[in-house]
Amino acid sequence: MEGAQADVLAPARPIEVSVVMPCLNEQGSVGVCVRKAVAGLAAAGASGEVVVVDNGSTDDSAEVARAAGARVVPESRRGYGNAYLAGFAAARGRLIVMGDSDDSYDFSDLSALLAPLRAGRADYVLGSRFAGSILPGAMPWLHRYVGNPALTGVLNRLFDVRSSDAHSGMRAFSREAYLRMRLRCEGMELASELVIAAGRAELRIEEVPITYHPRVGDSKLHSLRDGWRHLRFMLLLAPRHLFVLPGLVLLVLGLLGQAVLLPGALDLGFHRLDLHFSILFALMALLGWQVVLLGVCADVHNHTAGWPERRRWPLPQIHRSFTLERGLALGGLLFGLGFVVDVVVLIRWLANDLGPLDEMRPALLAMTLMVLGAQTAFGSFFLRLLTAGPSGEHQRATARPTPPPADRPLGGGPSGGPSDGPTPLAGGTPPASGALPAGGTLPAGGTPPARSTSSADASALGGHARETARSAPGTFGF
16 A cells, blocks of 8 residues: 555656545544545546645644545635635646545546546546445435435536536546636535536536545534525526516416406406406516516626526527616506507596596506516616626726826736736736626527636636626626
């Protein structure tokens, strides 16, 4: 083993594989995991390293890992995602393998995980526990038969991916794939983000069966809290399913229901639909349209933050056809129709000498149309602010380079140092800002053009900078 370890970790050889493990008080298992990883690299014939990320351990985990042959990287910010992102940034290998340091994953068998990457068949490989075997005592019944299958099913449905075990902790990917995924989650959500980001980046994905072992030490997973965090993360990245589609259903049902009940009560035999249902349908229509508008705003925000959805109907159609002026015209039309209905009600009341008037259903319809029109008009202004700003130039002021003073040379500070604005890439081409092509419209499918990634961008990604610093804002053709 000593000879194999020296050969695997020899600094003279180029590093092909980096095995990254997060660690928080795992002194009973981290040494075993490191030794298994060293043996697994040797068995796979891969030169490599083992990177253990100490996420604030209060025991001897770091010393145990070093003694076993790992390179220990400290990360003071707590969190599953923070630990992994620090490890990925520190990794020097062309290929990256990730896995927990609690001995639940067998690092001595890395060949199957690395084979698709080395053969060029895949960019990202997921070790599937459900396609392999789960040893007795390794996974609680609730996680095995309810939690993991349910969360994996939701993820597959929302993001159009096919994964049998979206929350497995053992995966492998190339460094290029890591940079393309643009990972940023700091907590347990990183497990879901990896699958979503791999699909969004259109990586070639393979799954290989693995064996899941009982962990050593206490679990740091909180079932309900962490399960909710995964679900919350997925829903916030899927405004089409969370907002737009439910909102459209409510809107259509509300308008149709009011139209059916406009002439009078509807007798279904077993029940009579009367004025109370007209009020209910009016509420459904108003709530539905408000939710749709929130969904469009959420989709714009996700694109700006670099989180476009893959399947987004009808959002691309809305983005392509919607402008402030069209939104105001639609809002004015709806408000005008409602006002006309109210005028008709007023004329009937005047014709009845201001006496009793049974016009609640038309009045409800008028109210619905007028409120929908107002929502559309004000929502159009808000979307304009989100996408183009008040100037209408379809770009953010913060994304525009500041001209240097007259006494400062272009491309550097007063003495040739870094300038205050963006630095051009080799060849004089400035970094892509995420702006759209000429005309301000989205390509087919509604996805903004890919931004080029400079070495500075890669460094920021590896250092897991916050969302606001990771990607320049995208723009839309509103």
